[in-house]
Amino acid sequence: MELSISIIIGLMILGALYAIHAKDLLSSVIACGIVGYSLVICFLLLKAPDLAIVQIVVDTITLIIMVAVVLDSSREESYSKLDTKGYISAATGILMIVVLLYFFAISVQSLDVLGTSSLRMANYYIEGAAQKTGSANLVTGVVFDFRGYDTMGEAVVLVTAVLGVLTILRLKGKK
Amino acid sequence: MNPLIPLFVIIPLVGAFLIMIIGRFIKEFNKYFASLILFSLALISFYFLFTTRENSFVYKVGGWEPINNIPIGIYMVMDGFTAIVVCIINFIGFLSAFYSISYIKRYTSENYFYALFCLMIAGMNGVVISGDIFNIFVFLEISVISSYALVAFGVEKNELEASFKYQVLGGLASFLILFGIGFLYWKAKTLNIADIKGAFSNGYDKTYYLFVQILILSGFGLKAAIIPFHAWLPDAHSSAPSPISAMLSGVLIKAVGIYVIIRLFFNMFYISEGMSVLITTLGTLSMVIGVFLAIGQWDIKRLLAYHSISQMGYVVMSVGIGMILVSRGVRNEVAALAITGGIFHLINHAAFKGLLFLNAGAIEYSTGTRDLREMGGLAKAMPATSATSFVASLSISGIPPFNGFFSKLIIIIAAVMARFYLLAALAVIVSIITLASFMKFQRYAFYNEDPDKKKNSIKEVPFPMLFSMIILSIVCLLLSILVFPGIRELILTPAIDILMDPSKYSSQIIGM
């Protein structure tokens, strides 16, 4: 199990690197879509069908929006030599990445390996979940009943984003 | 389980959606409806300020009782510290909404403005009263996404660019916070703040704990614009409409940034000395660098934005001093004094920074420029604005009768008693430079007479803007009474007790 997941994540890393360094913006957006769709396969391997459905459709919508933005533009990235400011930001980026990775590698040793995670709060979601919430799908039970307040916040986040998009895309801001 | 707590989130949400629907048909509806909503919220928060003295109300959303001492559902917690911050949010929110009744005439589509404003208030209230870290993240996203859109409200070049930079850094912070939550869940297997403290009580790996703390600190530090992550604040606050930058500077970076850092580091993590020294140095750095960046500014709003960073540095430094003493376990009363100074300065900064941004908006409203060099002699043309701005400038630079002086005094005394003489000296120096910078602001904006400048066309701002500015300047004066022992026990001390001994917080939440 761990091997197959690691292979897929390795491919995702390659896709991500290509997406960042691609010359043509459209191919970079499509590479990002590929990384999203391979996440769907990971979800299926990790026994999360709910997430697979939502991720595959949301990734399609994100791809549509990104392609809509990139398509009518001159798609090549204006490549320019890294000036000093570029080198500084690249150096700080790499430094930050090395530090974070080093910290992560050490602190991961003391935590439980993939697949052996114990349960504490979630025990009671699984145990009496079907009776308490009445829903056969435990994830929907958790989403809409145990943590329904989060999901209302969630729906409000989406409405805020719609309002935000409507305000940003209106033609005239000031009278 | 008193049922008033969820009203903090329900009222602004339902109000925002009603504004979106009804505002389309009745033009004048949304202006007054939004102010009415926020006024009712301010009343409820004052009610809570005076009733949650020692106890803390816990509201179990969904009615899920804990099973053998492990909380299942999401908890809303209203205790001393929450009551103070909720008061700041809703009171300054009401005044900004009332202020923008006439300010917003210069922008198109007021419906979206008021709907997003109510959603931002709902998000901030949700963050402050929730006792569950993932819930804090969701409501953080509501308030932050609506502030992205409000920063880019007048859709011109610098506003769009500032909002884009703000979104990139804000999104970065959200992913760091999500990763931190994932990491916490990995070991603690629970999301309730008090329960996480319980889960870590039987020992934890040092580097893992440090890594999680750094992730969470940098995530929320980015929202609070602490020094290494402050890049977005000057652009975002100077290009937003003035009532929004008053809300952003006065309330958002506190409720969503500083409050969550203080709450998590006192009530969720075990404070280690290394971490508290890091927080104190970050606070001192942002205090010093913020003020030096602010000196060279000529645009009023950028000047005020940089001063926000330095004033937030005061709060973080004094809370950091308290954390160092708590982690060493020595001199608890000095630690309590340091944290009191920090929270008191938080309240004061909300009052006078909000007022300064409203003044900047009033100047921009009547003269049309924000550049100090093009102004002059506004004192005669706009008497009320110059009076309130004089009050605010004196209180931010810590002149005795005003509230800024007392909170800075407590911070400096605490630093001296905790034997951090360097920090105390820096605090005094920065206060003096702030005074100099605001004297420059006053002189250029209001007092130096330029005969050639046309002053007759400038007239005073309409009533709603005046009303909120005058109320805020009165509040700046009134807040100084918080120092006296009688009032302080009522409001500040319960917040300090909740933070000082964290077992009080978890025992009330979980009954551990």
Place this chain on the structure above:
Amino acid sequence: MKGMTLIVKKSTQLIAGIIFMYGIYVIVHGHLTPGGGFAGGVIIAGSLILVTLAYGGEFLKLVKEEAGTTIIESMATIMVIMIATAGFFFGTKIFFNNFLPRGVVAQLISAGVIPLYNIFVGTEVAASIFIIFLSLVIFKEESPQ
């Protein structure tokens, strides 16, 4: 916005309805099979976007559509909040209470309030994503090159 070629139009005629029905199926069976309010809502939005892309639509119709969808969206979100606050009055007087009877686990009408949440969150998500897509299209139409 001009539509696409005849082949695309004909194939959307075939599958758009099916996708729409599948979205409704996923919403309604949210508490039995994987999926739920969010997944179904996004699928419905996908089918609406497919039809708009395939057939295009002159500009004014799109603007009117967007205004109508905004009303639907805020109505659906208010309904979600109403069900949540309905918990105040029924059941055990708590904010997010599941006050309807639970019923037998694996049946269609079984999980108390959850199917209602599913339906309203589903419509709200579908309306929101459709508005985001429409506002992008309208902006690209009306803004100067």
Place this chain on the structure above:
Amino acid sequence: MTAYIMCFILFLVGLYGVITRRNLVKIAVSMSIMEISTFLFFALLGYIDGGVAPIVDPADPVQTYVDPLPQALVLTAIVIGLATTSMMMAIIIRLYRKYGTFDIREIKNLKG
């Protein structure tokens, strides 16, 4: 352990992209890559060996289920990610229509 470390490497690739890229679309792409790795991290947290997808089947009730809580969190986080991405795309198309370029440096020194 390798799955977690590679997932974090994916996060760092996204972080690297956000910090060093100049192009607006590339920044948005790296933001969504960071998003994807965060969702993957939560899904990895919830996996239990031999667990079954969390659907209760009344026929054979007793089974070890995968942890439903991180899945519920990811469900919420995916839609938040969609919200932030669409906001960012709105600003990117707006800036492109006004300035004809996706490069931050050019937008910065363009006046008016």
